[in-house]
Amino acid sequence: MLLLFWSYTLIPLSQAMVISFTTPLFIFFGSIFFFKEKPTLISLIGLVVGFIITIIIIRPDSSFQFGTLIALLAAITHAVAGLMVKDLTKTESVFSIMVYMIIFMTPITFIPAVFVWQLPTNTEIWVSLISLAIIGTLGNFCWTKAISISQMTNIMPYDFSKLIFATIIGFFFFNENISLLTFLGGVGLVICNILIARK
Numbered sequence: 001m002l003l004l005f006w007s008y009t010l011i012p013l014s015q016a017m018v019i020s021f022t023t024p025l026f027i028f029f030g031s032i033f034f035f036k037e038k039p040t041l042i043s044l045i046g047l048v049v050g051f052i053i054t055i056i057i058i059r060p061d062s063s064f065q066f067g068t069l070i071a072l073l074a075a076i077t078h079a080v081a082g083l084m085v086k087d088l089t090k091t092e093s094v095f096s097i098m099v100y101m102i103i104f105m106t107p108i109t110f111i112p113a114v115f116v117w118q119l120p121t122n123t124e125i126w127v128s129l130i131s132l133a134i135i136g137t138l139g140n141f142c143w144t145k146a147i148s149i150s151q152m153t154n155i156m157p158y159d160f161s162k163l164i165f166a167t168i169i170g171f172f173f174f175n176e177n178i179s180l181l182t183f184l185g186g187v188g189l190v191i192c193n194i195l196i197a198r199k
Contacts, residue, residue: 002112003074010067019071021054021163024156026079031152034083039153046192047153050160053185053192082147089148097144098137160189 007016028047031037088097120126146155164186170176 001074002109003070003077007067007071007074010070011065015068016071017163018055019068020075020078021051021160022072023075023078023082024159025051026076027082028153028156030079030083031086031156035086035152037151037153039151042195043153043157046157046195050157050189050192053188054160054163056181056185082152085144086147086152089144094141094144094148098141157192160192164189 004016004020007019024047028039032039085097120129167176167178167186171178
């Protein structure tokens with residue numbers, strides 16, 4: 001998380017986003033190597049096609065810089081964390097994993113936060129932070145539950161669908177235009193996930 005947020009301050013958001021989409025690739029192949037999962041051909045095709053569509057939609061700046069490396073490290077560490085969570089689900093409940101994660105993350109993130117922390121005075125910011133905590137926890141629970149009951153090679157292609165939701169939210173809440181390329185790419189991602197779900 002720290003590496004991801006840091007990358008947002010160093011490179012364009014579009015570039016940081018597309019690099020973050022390499023996380024499903026690392027998890028996909030990591031689950032094959034570490035957990036001996038056997039992906040179906042359709043899930044492998046879905047992952048590759050989804051990644052290609054995402055790159056086309058976001059059209060990142062191709063220049064390599066320090067922020068690019070930080071974003072790539074963020075994607076790798078996120079993938080490692082995902083694989084560790086998958087391993088923990090063999091012996092631990094989803095709730096236990098989430099509680100312990102919060103317990104251990106709090107002091108780790110508190111140390112760097114202390115140097116820049118300012119107590120919010122705006123009610124809107126407090127509401128946003130509390131909403132973020134609730135939605136983030138719910139999303140984390142759903143993701144942890146999903147990888148506890150299914151092969152990660154089946155789940156990872158769905159990760160690209162967050163681009164669809166980000167586009168819809170951007171349109172309704174931030175008045176961002178949806179280009180024809182983005183619309184067609186979103187349709188392509190939906191088709192990929194439907195094909196994987198049917199298999």
